[in-house]
Amino acid sequence: MKKIGFTVFMFLACILFVFPQIGQAASATSIYLDGKALDLPKNGEIQNINGNVMIPIRVVVEELGFDVNWDKKTRTVTIEQSGTVIKLTVDSSTATVNGKAVKLAAAPKLVSDTTIVPLRFIGEQTGLKVSWDNTKKSAYLITPNSGSGNGTGSGENAGSGSEAGEPEQVPDPSVDLANVGGISFANNRLMIAVDKNVTPKVFTMTGPDRIVIDLPNTKFADTFSNGQMLDETKNGYLEVTEYPDVSKVRYALFSDNPSTVRVVLDMNNAKYYEVVNENDGIIIVNLDAVAPSEPAKPGGNGKKLVVIDAGHGGKDPGAISVTGNREKDFNLAVALKVEELLKQETDIDFVLTRSSDTYPTLQDRVKIANDLDADLFISIHANSGSASASGVETYYTRSESKALANIMHKYLVQSSGLSDRGVRTASLHVTRETDMPAVLLECGYLSNKSDNALLYTEAFQDSVAAGVVEGIKEYLGMN
Numbered sequence: 001m002k003k004i005g006f007t008v009f010m011f012l013a014c015i016l017f018v019f020p021q022i023g024q025a026a027s028a029t030s031i032y033l034d035g036k037a038l039d040l041p042k043n044g045e046i047q048n049i050n051g052n053v054m055i056p057i058r059v060v061v062e063e064l065g066f067d068v069n070w071d072k073k074t075r076t077v078t079i080e081q082s083g084t085v086i087k088l089t090v091d092s093s094t095a096t097v098n099g100k101a102v103k104l105a106a107a108p109k110l111v112s113d114t115t116i117v118p119l120r121f122i123g124e125q126t127g128l129k130v131s132w133d134n135t136k137k138s139a140y141l142i143t144p145n146s147g148s149g150n151g152t153g154s155g156e157n158a159g160s161g162s163e164a165g166e167p168e169q170v171p172d173p174s175v176d177l178a179n180v181g182g183i184s185f186a187n188n189r190l191m192i193a194v195d196k197n198v199t200p201k202v203f204t205m206t207g208p209d210r211i212v213i214d215l216p217n218t219k220f221a222d223t224f225s226n227g228q229m230l231d232e233t234k235n236g237y238l239e240v241t242e243y244p245d246v247s248k249v250r251y252a253l254f255s256d257n258p259s260t261v262r263v264v265l266d267m268n269n270a271k272y273y274e275v276v277n278e279n280d281g282i283i284i285v286n287l288d289a290v291a292p293s294e295p296a297k298p299g300g301n302g303k304k305l306v307v308i309d310a311g312h313g314g315k316d317p318g319a320i321s322v323t324g325n326r327e328k329d330f331n332l333a334v335a336l337k338v339e340e341l342l343k344q345e346t347d348i349d350f351v352l353t354r355s356s357d358t359y360p361t362l363q364d365r366v367k368i369a370n371d372l373d374a375d376l377f378i379s380i381h382a383n384s385g386s387a388s389a390s391g392v393e394t395y396y397t398r399s400e401s402k403a404l405a406n407i408m409h410k411y412l413v414q415s416s417g418l419s420d421r422g423v424r425t426a427s428l429h430v431t432r433e434t435d436m437p438a439v440l441l442e443c444g445y446l447s448n449k450s451d452n453a454l455l456y457t458e459a460f461q462d463s464v465a466a467g468v469v470e471g472i473k474e475y476l477g478m479n
């Protein structure tokens, strides 16, 4: 199966805006994938419904080699793509991606026997480059590694609705748009010149690595194209050759309602960055910033962000103790006590991967931490083994987590009063796939009678929770 990143589908989205009337099929539309015309099903034209371009989903994703299943009873389309499961239901404006609800701009529709879905959603969920030719009524989709086509689009800045002069899409004049006057990259910094205060939304995407900067309520200044490339579809790019982390800077009018300029840094590798926005006319994304997760860094004025992960939950009870206690309940109880203690810490922000008896997948837990650029990830578990095994262990996977593991373990031993079974390495999903120092604490053995009896006492849980917070503070240089 071709591996398509999250970006491909995004570009398709913009295409949709240029179509004509609501609910009216555009005539003789075509979709080209890597230069090859796809056979559109009968009545499977691209359509514009309430301003959203809708494309027949099956023909595109099947051609990409994704698994597509249609459940007639629930009217649900399930698309599977290298570990990502996307579910779309006809007439429901909520889709799910790996079980998480995602709002759609428009509900998928069943037209004859063909399900059509918003192009924007497709664009957001894949890595295709997309462009739209309004004259030829054709969408061009390019897979990132196809080697075909070049410059027909620029990844997730999938087309804009502005180029075709769609009257319904004229921005609300009451919104005072800021002008983006120029975009440059120097000294390992992206610099974006704006003529009004703008609050950028910055996030990362992977496969390939990108840093995405959305600038709400902005447009390109009329003079922008004098200084740098901007084609008629309001797309352009800068090649970056002197800096090893970045290969290209792309930019586009990503949306015209609300008008949003998107700038994308195509990265050669994931990299920590800092956004500097002092409302002085220049927004900076600094790739030379020192990651706050490096404990050597003095102070820092920003708060640290800690992710607390109560292991298992919901359908997954974890280990079952000798007396029938469920590991998930212990893990959650400690996590909630850690939460209460962290609320007292003014310099630490925190996020729990779960705060009730639910089951986020391991991928969800990692994604929460990575998306938030958290500084630390602490997973709380209890162990199970032979009846005689007793004590605590701390696990990590990547070497950058070792210092955290050593400190957390010291406090775990102290606060639990149980025997020290050592700091260990193991290739565990949550400690391996996270981007920040991450540890998994095994706070005793549920298979051991005396450990088990202790673990479900309030006093033990209070003490371990306090130890976790002390460890976090020591690692972050706060105590």
Ligand SMILES: [Zn+2]
Pocket: 311, 312, 318, 319, 327, 381, 382
């Ligand atoms: Zn566990």
